[in-house]
Amino acid sequence: MKIHRPHLLKHSFNVVNRVRQTASIAGLSALRIAKGEKPDARLLKDTFEQLGTTYIKIGQFIASTPSLFPREYVEAFQSCLDQTTPLSYDYIEQVLTAELAVDGQTLSDKFAYIDKQPLASASIAQVHAARLHNGDEVVLKVQKPDVETIMQTDLGVLHGVTKLLEVMMPSMKFASIAPIIDEIRLRMLAETDFVAEAQNIRDFQQFLAIAGNTRVVAPQVYDELTTKRVLTMSRLHGVSMIDESAMQQYCNDPAQVMADTLNTWFASLMLCNSFHADLHAGNLMLLTDGRIGFLDFGIVGKLKAESWRACMGMMQALQDNNYQAMAQHMVDMEMTRGHDVDVAALASDLQRMMTSIMAEDRAFTSGIPFNTKEQADELNKMMLEIVSVGKQHGIHFPRDFALLTKQLLYFDRFMRTLAPDMDMFSDQRVNILGQDVSSIEPPSITVQ
Template identity: 90%
Template sequence: MKIHRPHLLKHSFNVVNRMRQTVSVAGLSAFRVAKGEKPDARLLKDTFEQLGTTYIKIGQFIASTPSLFPREYVEAFQDCLDQTTPLSYTYIEQVLTDELAVDGQTLSDKFAFINEKPLASASIAQVHAARLHNGDEVVLKVQKPEVETIMQTDLGVLHGVTKIVELLMPSMRFASIAPIIDEIRLRMLAETDFISEAQNIRDFQQFLSVSGNTKVVAPEVYDDLTTKRVLTMSQLHGVSMIDETAMRQYCDDPAQVMADTLNTWFASLMFCNSFHADLHAGNLMLLTDGRIGFLDFGIVGKLKAESWRACMGMMQALQDNNYQAMAQHMIDMEMTHGRSNVDAQDLANDLERMMKTIMAEDITFTSGVPFNSKEQADELNQMMLEIVEVGKRHGIHFPRDFALLTKQLLYFDRFMRTLAPDMDMFSDQRVQILGQTDTSQPSASALNMS
């Protein structure tokens, strides 16, 4: 295979430059420690945010994977921000030109208009609105320059610096770092491949089609304008689903919209290749035509059917305050190295003590604080951390994507307190949790969502 020397030199320069930046930031953090600052989770979080793309994503991975990381680090990284200063449109235009303007064509041949002001800017990509020559309104998700090179370089050196981190921060010492780094690599590199995200969208759309669901929609992908670094999708217009007043412009019953959202997501757990694992308020929209829009499929999860059913049973038992059943479902979730060694009654007692403490402190349940407040987000994270911590003490090891699924369930719970305060996720007749009455087969009503 012929290697182009200029490209190789540029790549090598970028790798060296990235390593220089990393050493510089790490050096400043080491200087802070030398001056007497405690080398704790907060310092590591500050350092990661300075290092940018890769380390912000690692911080978010730490925050969403409490089964692997010490509690103080999970808490420190909960507010690891992924909003970055927008890049100049000149850079974005160059990426679009490199990726889409082929065979002598120009961007003007592809697009009638591209808004130079971004809709959003995060560590991996920047989003711009555009219009095609046929009048279609689209959004362009454009990967930032050298993101993959930066990530590969950063992940490569992480193996080397891990030993130093373990020496400075003993609580970050793990039984085996290699599987964790491999997991981080898989998740992060998947986010840099927009062809993979496009496939996630198509999988979801196929699920909607097969299940006859016409109440929910995902953006249409324009395959001829999509590459690994550029994702072109139809632009959806609507309002946030945490703004009940705005929603009533396009629907009669916001609670029913919430039920339709839940039914769709629960069904996708069993019948879609993956489930959307990041349905926060920014990724859900009530469209002007009354349909529900699921956005941004960069983060998806996958869970074995038996683990999912046990998780649903655990959440139902939690809702019913049945801690013996909750403990048994945790054991049945295949989360233990030796399930016969787990004392179910002892685990149930610990779960009951934990939940009573949480409920006693949980003033936000009835305070009327809006869902998107930081207090309720912190409460959500604390509840998940407590569940995981109790499990750890009993030798329970959670499936890889359990944290993603649990956080989404808890997110929906808080979402409903604002949008549909009278709705109960587990007992409302409008909400069909698959396998609730028969864990081997989906209920007919659960698929009858159109």
């Protein structure tokens, strides 16, 4: 295999430069500790924000995975979930040119227009509106420059400094760090592969076609304008599904729109290759033609059929106030590290915990609208309580079950704003695979 020397030299330079930058920032943080500052979650968060892309993503991973990290770290890293500062279009244009302007062509040959102002900017990618020469309106999800090199370098360094982190942050010794770093590596690198995300979209569209679902749509991928670092999709026009007044311009019944959303998502758990694992308000849109748009398939999950049945059984048990059955279903979901769980003791602790959560669940019954970040904060707090009880009994939450549970809870809270009179699991319009699920409710829907 022939290696292009200038490219190799540039890559090597970027790696060395990144290591130097990382060492400098880490050194400054070490100096803060030497001067007497407490090596806590806040200091780690500040350091990660200075280190940029990879560490911000790790911060997001910490903030959204309470099943693995201590409470203080999950709460400290909530700010990493916010949108990042946009890069100038010059940097974005460099990536577009490198990826799409091939064989002597220019970006002008590919696009009639590209808006230099981004629609959105996150840690890995930035989104710009554009128009093709045939008149099609598209969005360009563009990976930020050197993201993969930075991530590979950073993740390599992380393996080397793991022991140092455990010395500096004793409370991080809550679990073996190696599998956590491996999980972060898999999740982050998957998000940098837009070809894989394009496949996730196609899988979802195939599921819609097989199910005969015409109420929901995902953006069409332009394969000829999609690479690992650029994802070109049709632009969907609509309104946010947390704005009920705006939704009423395009639908008569917002609650029915949400029932269709729920039915589609539940069906995808069993009939699609993967389920959308990040379906918050920013990734749902009511289109101007009345259809529902599912956006951003960078984070997906997979769940075994038996785990899903146990999950529904757990919800049924909770609705019936049968915490003994709820505990048994948790064991059946393969959420335990062993087979010596005291089911009766777990049931007792679950009942005590859920009673406390429902008694304090005031933020969602006030009728005051809330935004995505506030919802995420509240959901993480609830997950922390559930996980806290689970850990005492040797419960291990698999990644994809945690994603599914959080999404279920998110839907529950989502309804409080959009359709406060609609109970998403007892409403006759909501079905799971065509079955009557009127008796099934998710955790914390009603206050007993």
